[in-house]
Amino acid sequence: MRKPLVQPYPKDWFLRTRAYRLFMLRELTSVCIAGYLVFMLWWLYQLGKGDTESFRSLLSIAKHPVSIGLHTIALIAAAWHSITWFNLTPLVMPMRIGEDRVPNVVIAIAMGYGPWLAVSGFILWATLR
Amino acid sequence: MSDALQHDIVIVGGGGAGLRAAIALAELDPTLSVAVVSKVYPMRSHTVAAEGGAAAVIKDNDSLDAHCYDTISGSDWLADQDAVELFVREAPKELIQLEHWGCPWNREPDGHVAVRPFGGMNIERTWFAADKTGFHMLHTLFQTLLKYDEVVRYDEWFATKLLVADGRCQGVAAIELRTGQVRCIAAKAVILSTGGAGRIFPFTTNGAIKTGDGMALAYRAGVPLKDMEFVQYHPTGLPGTGILITEAARSEGGVLLNKHGERYLSNYDLGEPLDVHDPKHPQMRSMELGPRDRLSQAFVKEHEKGNTIDSPFGDVVHLDIRHLGEKKIDKLLPFVRELATNYAGIDPVHEPIPVRPVVHYMMGGIHTDINTATPLPGLYAVGECACISINGANRLGSNSLTKLLVFGARAGKAAAQYVGGCGAISVAAIQSQAVDEQVRITALLNKTGGSERIVSLRTDMYHAMESGAGIFRDESSLKRTCETLAEVRGRLRDIQLDDRSNCFNTELIAALELENMIDIANAVAHSALARTESRGSHQRTDFPDRDDANFLKHSMAYQTDGGPPRIEYLDVVITRWPPAERVYGAKPVETAGE
Amino acid sequence: MPEQTITLDVFRYRPDEDERSTIQSYDVPYYEHWVILDALNWIKDHVDGTLSFRWSCRMGVCGSCGMMINGDPKLTCAAFLKDYFPRAIRVEPLVNFPVERDLVIVMDDFMSKLTSVKPWLIRDDTRPMEEELLQSPSQLAAYKQFSMCINCLLCYAACPELDGDPDFLGPAAIALAHRYNLDSRDQGTAERQDILGAEEGVWGCALVGECTAVCPKNVDPAGAIQQAKVAVTKDWYKRLLLPWGKR
Structure with a gap:
């Protein structure tokens, strides 16, 4: 007689291996990025009011150590997400020359790290100029 | 018992041959009701493990006659030449058909399929998909079959008996593994494509499923097994496991070395070694590209001279492919590298591979005519379980994958034609046989008081076959084997199972497989005992010469009531290539037929 | 039997008699060249014929013998005892599939x-x-x-x-x-x-x-x-x- 047994999937699967943990970490970075976006929207809303009082209070909030801390976390999260994304580029867009695959590291640099560094460098140059 | 399941044609076995037959039927007439019964999911079938390639004439430098000659001389003139000519003629079309279904054949730079040389072949004509040709062929066939949803699949059903009524085969009884029920699958025609029986030997390249089931089913239904004494040893298996290292390793330039580092094959009338970097190496029909029977026999002789190398799993020689270089190995022989690394613990890029001869293929099988029909009306057989015969006393590497396709398609056509003209199914008669079968199996399941475990009987069978019916045999060794097998057959009655459950009872299946294997082993040993000559893979030390006067004949083993099989003989069909000496060693040969 | 043995903790589920799965432990001879599939076959041959699992080619190409080994999906014909010895090895059916019986999943x-x-x-x-x-x-x-x-x-x-x-x-x-x-x-x-x-x-x-x-x-x-x-x-x-x- 048949009576197939349905096994529950381990509820703690995301803790089980390093790969699963790193995956969860990558997914969680989206929370930080979403939080930062909310902050940005609020910032734009305040700026949109156009009065100096709102701008002053904005600056003081931004300079607060808690704010700087949260921004730092958001920056790290964004950087981490970007790095995982760049590392996955060769998976998404493999390239071949004839029969041979272009090495993953070349694709990651050409499609990800290279442009990233260039743009960051430009922004740095534009800000510090 | 539930009602009989009914189809026009039932195919038993879901490997390359069975799937090819099923597709042929689906394409031929979509209104036919076709079913495939397989004891494993079809993509698990052992076609999956074939590595080197499939032979067919496609290049301009080749000819049909050349392929015929290689096959016939390779068979030591025991192949039926009408069958060989037909096979060779239809081979290219079948391989192109597979190409059209998506098989990833290796290619030349210009996009045409690439071919490689193979053992015993005069010209390179072996199509290949790296060194996983069987895998790609099987998956291509299986995935193509998925297109035809009208073909019913009984996956993981184990056929236990052919149902015969009114002198015709009209279906099979089969156990559905997941429920344990025996069901009657009625059909106007049955095609057996269950593969070989390498598992009657302990040391084999064959997977666990290759237990000669279809051969045993046909044998018990009164159909003769033909040329069973011819068992192919592949010269290069990994020691211990018996895992196959493809002949393609040698056709790409690999060489065999004894413990002194010598290319010892030159001592066995297989030609002179060329330097591995010589552009002419490897030479066709020469040295490492000699036929499998001669290479395996050379190993035994070399062993007797003390020139083989000790290993924990028996003596070995070395298969050296290091000079090919990592790039070529990874491109053309990646599976060889994977297998040697995993299962022999050596990387063939840096070290030679230890190898020894290993049971690989049954040249013999269910007797069929050129259209795959057996003497029992309504029963067809194809693939390794059948003997048509194109393999004779020794099969050439890369002919068997092609054979699955050519004769698989042919079996489909022949069966379709037959069911168009045969009478209705006698459902009541065969249903009652299936009920008897259920009773027999339930009795085996519920039996108490037995004293034999499956493993002890199987081990004794292994020992009997390996010690007495191996590469070299003689009368006394074969007689001992026959005696042991008869005794083991008797002890089957005392078998005791641990498992009495119905759902997925793999112990029950193993017991039924064991019964099949013992019957097949018996046919092998008795056919070998009766053939008092040496030919191809059948080497009798007491009769070392080929005897065309008495034995240019197929042996036909018939099951008898309880006793040893009755052996009869059938003349070999000779068309244009009269028997001659087998010449290897790159000497010129005349391949054109008369 | 060699001097050393290794323990396999094997997932058992027999629908005819079990309501839920259990773990059964078997002591198996330890050989360096054995894969987990060899150990399972040894159990089936010599100790307990009721243990059910799928296998065939034992060379990593038929795809039959996938199981969870200490929680990781592996082909048991390619997973060597030596990579786990001397600790016990947990053998379970692949997750994400219903279990037909023991180590056999519904496909x-x-x-x-x-x-x-x-x-x-x-x-x-x-x-x-x-x-x-x-x-x-x-x-x-x-x-x-x-x-x-x-x-x-x-x-x-x-x-x-x-x-x-x-x-x-x-x-x-x-x-x-x-x-x-x-x-x-x-x-x-x-x-x-x-x-x-x-x-x-x-x-x-x-x-x-x-x-x-x-x-x-x-x-x-x-x-x-x-x-x-x-x-x-x-x-x-x-x-x-x-x-x-x-x-």
């Missing part, structure tokens, strides 16, 4: 998913049997990796997405669909697009990437799924921008 769902992606070469024309379809080595290389799938289903056991959405096509089926889409001889991409582009198709994947990590044949199903996402998206835009079927 029906995978078989229907595989069929649904049309894993066969689709051509508009019929060609004479005398003619090869030309395909250059680089065109072959474009899909070859994805044609290496042995349907062992380790990737399904590694995929947490399938727990949340059992209808997700899953790694192997998508990889095979992508294999045919990439084949220069195939013209069936449009026919496979609806099933691939559905929510249960490529979009069921959040790119955990474990399917690729556990694949014993380096098929890289995760890569196939991401590439298929790009292809499906491109196709969607094409359909949107070229509404007259000029795709």
Whole structure:
């Protein structure tokens, strides 16, 4: 007689291996990025009011150590997400020359790290100029 | 018992041959009701493990006659030449058909399929998909079959008996593994494509499923097994496991070395070694590209001279492919590298591979005519379980994958034609046989008081076959084997199972497989005992010469009531290539037929 | 019997008598050259004939013997005792599948998913049997990796997405669909697009990437799924921008 047994999937699967943990970490970075976006929207809303009082209070909030801390976390999260994304580029867009695959590291640099560094460098140059 | 399941044609076995037959039927007439019964999911079938390639004439430098000659001389003139000519003629079309279904054949730079040389072949004509040709062929066939949803699949059903009524085969009884029920699958025609029986030997390249089931089913239904004494040893298996290292390793330039580092094959009338970097190496029909029977026999002789190398799993020689270089190995022989690394613990890029001869293929099988029909009306057989015969006393590497396709398609056509003209199914008669079968199996399941475990009987069978019916045999060794097998057959009655459950009872299946294997082993040993000559893979030390006067004949083993099989003989069909000496060693040969 | 032994803690479930699964421990002789499958066969032969599992080729190509080994999906014919010795080894059926019995899973769902992606070469024309379809080595290389799938289903056991959405096509089926889409001889991409582009198709994947990590044949199903996402998206835009079927 048949009576197939349905096994529950381990509820703690995301803790089980390093790969699963790193995956969860990558997914969680989206929370930080979403939080930062909310902050940005609020910032734009305040700026949109156009009065100096709102701008002053904005600056003081931004300079607060808690704010700087949260921004730092958001920056790290964004950087981490970007790095995982760049590392996955060769998976998404493999390239071949004839029969041979272009090495993953070349694709990651050409499609990800290279442009990233260039743009960051430009922004740095534009800000510090 | 539930009602009989009914189809026009039932195919038993879901490997390359069975799937090819099923597709042929689906394409031929979509209104036919076709079913495939397989004891494993079809993509698990052992076609999956074939590595080197499939032979067919496609290049301009080749000819049909050349392929015929290689096959016939390779068979030591025991192949039926009408069958060989037909096979060779239809081979290219079948391989192109597979190409059209998506098989990833290796290619030349210009996009045409690439071919490689193979053992015993005069010209390179072996199509290949790296060194996983069987895998790609099987998956291509299986995935193509998925297109035809009208073909019913009984996956993981184990056929236990052919149902015969009114002198015709009209279906099979089969156990559905997941429920344990025996069901009657009625059909106007049955095609057996269950593969070989390498598992009657302990040391084999064959997977666990290759237990000669279809051969045993046909044998018990009164159909003769033909040329069973011819068992192919592949010269290069990994020691211990018996895992196959493809002949393609040698056709790409690999060489065999004894413990002194010598290319010892030159001592066995297989030609002179060329330097591995010589552009002419490897030479066709020469040295490492000699036929499998001669290479395996050379190993035994070399062993007797003390020139083989000790290993924990028996003596070995070395298969050296290091000079090919990592790039070529990874491109053309990646599976060889994977297998040697995993299962022999050596990387063939840096070290030679230890190898020894290993049971690989049954040249013999269910007797069929050129259209795959057996003497029992309504029963067809194809693939390794059948003997048509194109393999004779020794099969050439890369002919068997092609054979699955050519004769698989042919079996489909022949069966379709037959069911168009045969009478209705006698459902009541065969249903009652299936009920008897259920009773027999339930009795085996519920039996108490037995004293034999499956493993002890199987081990004794292994020992009997390996010690007495191996590469070299003689009368006394074969007689001992026959005696042991008869005794083991008797002890089957005392078998005791641990498992009495119905759902997925793999112990029950193993017991039924064991019964099949013992019957097949018996046919092998008795056919070998009766053939008092040496030919191809059948080497009798007491009769070392080929005897065309008495034995240019197929042996036909018939099951008898309880006793040893009755052996009869059938003349070999000779068309244009009269028997001659087998010449290897790159000497010129005349391949054109008369 | 060698002096050393190793313990296998094996998942047991016999539907005829069990309501739930249990773990049964077996002491098995330890040999360095043995794989876990050898140990299971030794148990079946010598100790307990009731233990059920699938196996055949024992050389990593038939795809039958996938199981969870200490929680990781593995082919038991390619997992050596020596890599676990002297600690006990836990052997369980692949997760994400119903268990028929012991270590045998129910594969029906995978078989229907595989069929649904049309894993066969689709051509508009019929060609004479005398003619090869030309395909250059680089065109072959474009899909070859994805044609290496042995349907062992380790990737399904590694995929947490399938727990949340059992209808997700899953790694192997998508990889095979992508294999045919990439084949220069195939013209069936449009026919496979609806099933691939559905929510249960490529979009069921959040790119955990474990399917690729556990694949014993380096098929890289995760890569196939991401590439298929790009292809499906491109196709969607094409359909949107070229509404007259000029795709």
